[in-house]
Amino acid sequence: MARISKNPEVRKAEIMDASLELFANKGFEDTAVSDIVKKIGVAQGTFYYYFKTKEEIMIALIDRFMVEHEEYIKTIDEDLHMSPAEKVNAILFVKPFHQKVSDFLHHENNAWIHQKFLVKKINEMTPYLSRILAEGTKEGYFKVEHAQETAEFLLTAVNFMLDPGIFELKDSKLEEKKNVVKNIVNNLVIKD
Amino acid sequence: MARISKNPEVRKAEIMDASLELFANKGFEDTAVSDIVKKIGVAQGTFYYYFKTKEEIMIALIDRFMVEHEEYIKTIDEDLHMSPAEKVNAILFVKPFHQKVSDFLHHENNAWIHQKFLVKKINEMTPYLSRILAEGTKEGYFKVEHAQETAEFLLTAVNFMLDPGIFELKDSKLEEKKNVVKNIVNNLVIKD
Amino acid sequence: MARISKNPEVRKAEIMDASLELFANKGFEDTAVSDIVKKIGVAQGTFYYYFKTKEEIMIALIDRFMVEHEEYIKTIDEDLHMSPAEKVNAILFVKPFHQKVSDFLHHENNAWIHQKFLVKKINEMTPYLSRILAEGTKEGYFKVEHAQETAEFLLTAVNFMLDPGIFELKDSKLEEKKNVVKNIVNNLVIKD
Amino acid sequence: MARISKNPEVRKAEIMDASLELFANKGFEDTAVSDIVKKIGVAQGTFYYYFKTKEEIMIALIDRFMVEHEEYIKTIDEDLHMSPAEKVNAILFVKPFHQKVSDFLHHENNAWIHQKFLVKKINEMTPYLSRILAEGTKEGYFKVEHAQETAEFLLTAVNFMLDPGIFELKDSKLEEKKNVVKNIVNNLVIKD
């Protein structure tokens, strides 16, 4: 087969993208390395030139998500035009990224990855939310006592509960549920 | 080898017990059917005489847990000596069953089973908690508006958050966290 | 494919025989497990039902040779009609077993197996030869001082030297060499 | 990466040295070409610029040993201050070269190389020893009849027998064995 050399960064991204799509369709375990390379027309060895094991690419994928995610959270955190309450809502109800990533994580066979991912995400968001709650309380916007724990509590509940994969919700039901949850959160957090 | 016939129920339980122990030690995927039968000194075919597939035994195991669990919840629900608030606490902070079951569910490789299990558990407990909250509110003990959603919210947060496997907590830390969570719950639920 | 069950002993021997032949032709490393099973028309899994790894079958093969070999040595040792000198010669110049085994060991790629095998063989024969030399000396047939070491010395020299694989000798040359060596041995051992 | 040109001889030696060390540690087969180039910080292609195949470098290594070895034997042979008997001993009990070379040859996975090497060595030393024995006999120092065969016989026995890798001897045991062997050799060779 014709040998086409590419810039390593490009090739690596190409492999990651193909993997992501396949993992989203068939799940991690059910995707063979041979599927991945076939999809982009390179030799099997090429995959292993870039990733030592099949597991490694999954970690790389997750890391890429996390970076994007953290950047987004920072944007919110530093946004000068949002009120504390808006920030709280924005952080709790972040929209998922690309569809592919979402599919990947929600594939039944990727549950363990999904779970680890949620935990990572929650752990990462906790300090931001915690600080917003604490400062907001100091400034009289909120009525939160244990900011750290409350942040974790809310993030855990919301993230697991509103995850369409975990509780297998349809979009309509999900939106409904979201609203009710927003109410609960407000009660718990906002000063009246 | 000598052919030892046993009462089918006994044999079945024997296989399930062996499986549970192995799943707890090595995880579901990493336990081979051959491991199971070797453990109890029975032929490979015998396993398939009692269970159509390997997956089936896992489902049987989960079902067995669920039954035990539901019985326990009912006990609480019908307990005449507990106040509504006590019932809420009892339901939210159920202690885990046997160690083996707990190990099984918390084994890294069993994450997806664990997750499904938690969801099932939450779904099962929701109506009980929901009713308790609704009735308690009617009777002036609580201040809960959306009983159904609040129940689900609390159960989700508490179960995922306090799960020692998911967030990898040490026992000491866990106890601490539990107390703070109790506070939050009280604030959200109890009328002052 | 039709499923033919056989007595385990038979099947195992069948696999070993096929392996031996292939190892002799292509060497151990260059023989794939798939070659072996193809040769006898069973599934790949069948091989692994009898041998945990590819290496294991080689060990089994060697063991089988060793058993045959030791039996032969014992026969000589206990032979009442042979003189000590005859026994010495018989032990030093044992004829190789079956051609297959010989080919197996002499295949270029099996050198390390061959070497280990020779060492095992020498170690095994040493006590027999040593005793024959010692007793023969006591009875005045031989003139050997350090029976143990001499035995080892002779066995090492003869086995490596007359090995057609190691020194790559043609049959004619080998026979010639053998005779000269016999002379040397006699000088070293026999009393005049 | 910066492209560093070096004198070809230097580069080649560098590659050989790195290979030798790796072969000594992990054996020939278990050392990948990629390991070698990584060790000296050079591209994979560079290796193939200097050596056509991986096997070729091993041959180059062996040749280098052999040259060193032959030079040493010549030194002994032409030494005017040594008696014939001393020369015989010196040739039979040559000390090994550098530790690395010794490790390389004794690595379990290099058995076949080792064996070929010993044979080469023996074949190379035979004419020297043979001549020394023949001349010594003519001059009345020795009592050797078949000089050529005796030389080969002794070299074979001694080299294989005293090889610490083949018979897996500890240093203490080895020294002991060596002395007994010297006795045997003297008996066989020296006139009394």
Added chain:
DNA sequence: GATGAATGAGGCTTCATTCAT
């Protein structure tokens, strides 16, 4: 002289499941 991305054949092994006895 040197680079390093790309190749691709091929091997060992695992294991859930079946089926003839």
Added chain:
DNA sequence: GATGAATGAAGCCTCATTCAT
């Protein structure tokens, strides 16, 4: 009810070697 020999698909990974730059 029970046995256990047999199946066979499928997958991950290694690595010597090549070649376009």
